[in-house]
Amino acid sequence: MMLDSTDSYVTEDGRTIGGVVMEMKNITLRFGGVVAIKDISFDIREGEIRAIIGPNGAGKSSMLNVISGFYVPQDGEVLFHGKPRPHMKPYEVAQQGIARTFQNIALFEGMTVLDNVMTGRLNKMNSGLLAQAIWRGKAEQEEIENREKAEKIIDFLEIQHIRKTPVARLPYGLKKRVELARALVSEPSILLLDEPMAGMNVEEKEDMSRFILDVNDEFGTTIALIEHDMGVVMDLSDRVVVMDYGKKIGDGTPSDIRNNQAVIDAYLGVAHD
Amino acid sequence: MFYREAGDFKTSYTDDNQTFPIKFDRYRYYVVLAVAFGIIPFLINDYWANAFLLPFLIYSIAAIGLNILTGYCGQVSLGTGGFMAVGAYACYKLMTAFPDVNIFFHVIAAGGVTAIVCTAFGLPSLRIKGFYLAVATLAAQFFLVWLFNKVSWFYNYSASGQINAPERTVFGVPVTGANTEAWATYLFCLVFLAISAIIARNLTRGMQGRKWMAIRDMDIAAEIIGVNPMRAKLSAFAVSGFFIGISGALFFAVYLGAVEVGEVFGIQKSFLVLFMIIIGGLGSIFGSFAGAAFLVLLPVALKLVGVDLLGWPTDIVAHIQLIIVGALIIIFLIAEPHGIAQLWRVAKEKLRLWPFPH
Numbered sequence: 158m159m160l161d162s163t164d165s166y167v168t169e170d171g172r173t174i175g176g177v178v179m180e181m182k183n184i185t186l187r188f189g190g191v192v193a194i195k196d197i198s199f200d201i202r203e204g205e206i207r208a209i210i211g212p213n214g215a216g217k218s219s220m221l222n223v224i225s226g227f228y229v230p231q232d233g234e235v236l237f238h239g240k241p242r243p244h245m246k247p248y249e250v251a252q253q254g255i256a257r258t259f260q261n262i263a264l265f266e267g268m269t270v271l272d273n274v275m276t277g278r279l280n281k282m283n284s285g286l287l288a289q290a291i292w293r294g295k296a297e298q299e300e301i302e303n304r305e306k307a308e309k310i311i312d313f314l315e316i317q318h319i320r321k322t323p324v325a326r327l328p329y330g331l332k333k334r335v336e337l338a339r340a341l342v343s344e345p346s347i348l349l350l351d352e353p354m355a356g357m358n359v360e361e362k363e364d365m366s367r368f369i370l371d372v373n374d375e376f377g378t379t380i381a382l383i384e385h386d387m388g389v390v391m392d393l394s395d396r397v398v399v400m401d402y403g404k405k406i407g408d409g410t411p412s413d414i415r416n417n418q419a420v421i422d423a424y425l426g427v428a429h430d
Numbered sequence: 431m432f433y434r435e436a437g438d439f440k441t442s443y444t445d446d447n448q449t450f451p452i453k454f455d456r457y458r459y460y461v462v463l464a465v466a467f468g469i470i471p472f473l474i475n476d477y478w479a480n481a482f483l484l485p486f487l488i489y490s491i492a493a494i495g496l497n498i499l500t501g502y503c504g505q506v507s508l509g510t511g512g513f514m515a516v517g518a519y520a521c522y523k524l525m526t527a528f529p530d531v532n533i534f535f536h537v538i539a540a541g542g543v544t545a546i547v548c549t550a551f552g553l554p555s556l557r558i559k560g561f562y563l564a565v566a567t568l569a570a571q572f573f574l575v576w577l578f579n580k581v582s583w584f585y586n587y588s589a590s591g592q593i594n595a596p597e598r599t600v601f602g603v604p605v606t607g608a609n610t611e612a613w614a615t616y617l618f619c620l621v622f623l624a625i626s627a628i629i630a631r632n633l634t635r636g637m638q639g640r641k642w643m644a645i646r647d648m649d650i651a652a653e654i655i656g657v658n659p660m661r662a663k664l665s666a667f668a669v670s671g672f673f674i675g676i677s678g679a680l681f682f683a684v685y686l687g688a689v690e691v692g693e694v695f696g697i698q699k700s701f702l703v704l705f706m707i708i709i710g711g712l713g714s715i716f717g718s719f720a721g722a723a724f725l726v727l728l729p730v731a732l733k734l735v736g737v738d739l740l741g742w743p744t745d746i747v748a749h750i751q752l753i754i755v756g757a758l759i760i761i762f763l764i765a766e767p768h769g770i771a772q773l774w775r776v777a778k779e780k781l782r783l784w785p786f787p788h
């Protein structure tokens with residue numbers, strides 16, 4: 158199936174996938190002598206779940222960091238809604254509606270679950286320092302409106318019972334869920350998930366998969382996720398990018414990828430020349 | 431079973447967001463306010479005002495200021511003494527330049543000036559963190575003291591190099607100068623503390639506080655979810671400087687009346703206020719009060735017990751004080767970084783469910 162960048166189509170399970178929202182064009186990223194990403198291009202379509210897979214050290218997290226504005230590639234550009242994106246600080250990227258979670262959980266350990274989630278609303282709140290100091294009128298109003306949104310996500314991800322618990326006291330699986338809540342509550346148009354299920358048991362993985370599908374389905378959020386569990390990737394994603402040693406070795410639907418010789422070699426550990 | 435949460439249900443987010451969500455806490459807060467404003471002014475005498483109440487009120491404001499910067503935003507500062515000096519000298523220059531303006535506004539303006547100076551010295555925090563930032567603020571401390579000694583414009587060219595607070599009144603009652611009464615100076619400082627505490631509480635429970643804490647807990651993640659790190663850090667320096675400047679102005683104008691900068695606002699002051707928030711509790715407004723009360727009362731109590739009661743020599747008691755403070759700092763840093771405030775919280779949590787813990 159060949160699609161234009163503006164075409165849309167309907168998936169087997171009835172979701173509409175739109176045109177390209179984000180495009181990586183010939184991205185190259187080096188750290189000193191290490192080439193983490195070598196001339197990679199791919200795109201992400203509106204409403205799809207796009208997986209990025211590859212062995213350890215392939216450069217997957219680096220790719221998300223480029224999208225987040227955290228790493229600046231030496232070559233290539235990122236197109237957002239068809240326009241080349243100028244160099245942006247991470248917080249500016251966040252303001253554009255791109256939210257993410259991290260491979261190693263990056264929550265605010267000293268704050269409660271509720272405060273962590275509320276922090277995710279920060280781009281939606283704009284009362285000034287003085288208004289907040291007085292806490293009457295707009296500041297209080299805003300706090301309550303945004304609290305309602307936060308509580309909705311907290312309900313959605315089934316973490317009501319730990320609302321007031323400091324994050325440092327939570328087990329790993331719940332932390333991952335809180336981090337997803339913090340990203341989701343900002344109502345992102347694109348959600349980047351770096352190994353959302355790493356280190357989870359089967360049951361937790363099932364829960365997490367369900368949440369990801371629900372997010373995509375209910376909010377129409379475009380999702381790019383990195384995942385090692387092939388079963389999960391094949392189940393969840395509409396399209397997959399495969400990376401190995403910084404290079405793109407495959408790009409297509411899950412069934413394309415399953416039958417791609419280069420991908421099979423990379424996963425079976427065939428020697429590189 | 432007086433202290434209870436059970437049965438105290440919240441039906442709106444406004445209720446749940448209150449500073450004192452539990453009824454009993456709220457009543458206790460009103461009682462404290464009533465005693466502070468309505469009873470103590472009638473009982474106060476010069477000894478208690480000077481030995482405990484005034485320094486407690488003024489240091490509490492400074493501790494709140496430093497706690498916002500260090501406890502909430504995670505930026506260590508050893509420049510508190512220097513910033514208090516900025517407040518003191520700003521207040522002095524304003525008092526002498528505009529004698530007709532009410533001292534209340536001079537103190538506020540002194541806070542404003544200090545906020546600007548503190549923000550300027552906070553600029554290195556955009557590049558450096560932790561230990562290196564502490565050293566940079568230490569440089570600010572020494573530079574500011576040197577500046578106020580060196581440039582005689584700051585002390586209006588007085589021969590002694592000191593600054594002296596002229597008499598100023600509020601509603602006709604003197605609050606600075608030689609003819610003040612204990613209740614008036616006490617109330618004047620109390621008003622500033624009450625306002626500072628309310629502002630600090632409002633800022634820290636809302637989005638601004640979350641941005642500060644996000645920077646403190648993990649600055650990279652904070653930036654990736656949309657916190658502008660420059661704004662968050664500099665606003666912490668500004669708000670912190672505002673409170674510290676007010677406390678410096680009050681310390682000079684109301685409490686001491688005359689100040690020689692190196693003696694009063696030296697590096698010891700920076701450490702004293704830092705110890706207050708470590709012992710009281712980092713990242714807690716209540717902890718700022720607790721730490722200030724503790725370190726102001728400790729020497730008074732030790733003198734009462736050691737010197738007056740047991741007849742020990744003064745210098746031994748002074749050394750005991752140093753040992754106690756040193757030991758407490760180590761204990762709190764290692765065992766309970768959230769200080770007295772956390773011990774208090776744990777005690778309350780136990781009480782909350784007492785007598786049925788399950």
Ligand SMILES: Nc1ncnc2c1ncn2[C@@H]1O[C@H](COP(=O)(O)OP(=O)(O)OP(=O)(O)O)[C@@H](O)[C@H]1O
Nearest residue numbers: 188191193211212213214215216217218219220260
């Ligand atoms: N900040 C950095 N400085 C130096 N080298 C880096 C940095 N970040 C990543 N690298 C290097 O870039 C390469 C790709 O790393 P990356 O973290 O993107 O891999 P990954 O595909 O996410 O692997 P994993 O599955 O283990 O998470 C690795 O060789 C890594 O050592």
Ligand SMILES: [Mg+2]
Nearest residue numbers: 217218219260
């Ligand atoms: Mg990775």
